[in-house]
Amino acid sequence: MHMIKKTFAIGALCAAAIVPSLAQDASTLPSGTYVDKYGTSFEFTPCGEDKTDLCGVLTNLEGKSATPENLAFVGKQVMRAERVAPNAWKGSLSAGGISAEATVTQVSSDTIEIQGCRGGILCQTLEYSRA
Structure with a gap:
């Protein structure tokens, strides 16, 4: 049961994280704070050598994923995440020795979707809106 909770939490965290486009410059990246419907939020900033990658800091965690282990x-x-196409990034989410694949898609100037997958089987997609 504990492993299932951890897997769900990692899926939720993954689904909570990354975004932009190959033809975009850093000013059009989805940088800033994005929040999901549960109140979990990330602060995204451009990163990497050419500033087209997306890095995410977990700023708030709510709901079932807000366990003492995850709150750390x-x-x-x-x-x-590394830009792989216009408005799309692929990368990883790592927390507590557990990692998952993450795909971030910018669906509008103020909305991103993050899909997190663990083991290629357990996937979840969450929508985040600019705060």
């Missing part, structure tokens, strides 16, 4: 990662960078 609030305020820490837990995600980094």
Whole structure:
């Protein structure tokens, strides 16, 4: 049961993280704070050598994922994703020795979707809106 909770939490964290476009410059990246419907939020900033990658710091964690173990990662960078297409990034979410694949898609100037997958089987997609 504990492993299922951890897997769900990592899926939720993954689904909470990354965004922008190959033809975009850093000013159009989805930088800033994005919040999901549960209140979990990330602060995204451009990173990497050419500033087209996206890095995410977990700024708040709410709901079932807000366990003492997961709350330890609030305020820490837990995600980094590389731009793979216009408005799309792929990378990983790492927290507590557990990692998951994450895909961030910018669906509008103020909305991103983050899909987190663990083991390629357990996937979850969450929508985040600019705060």
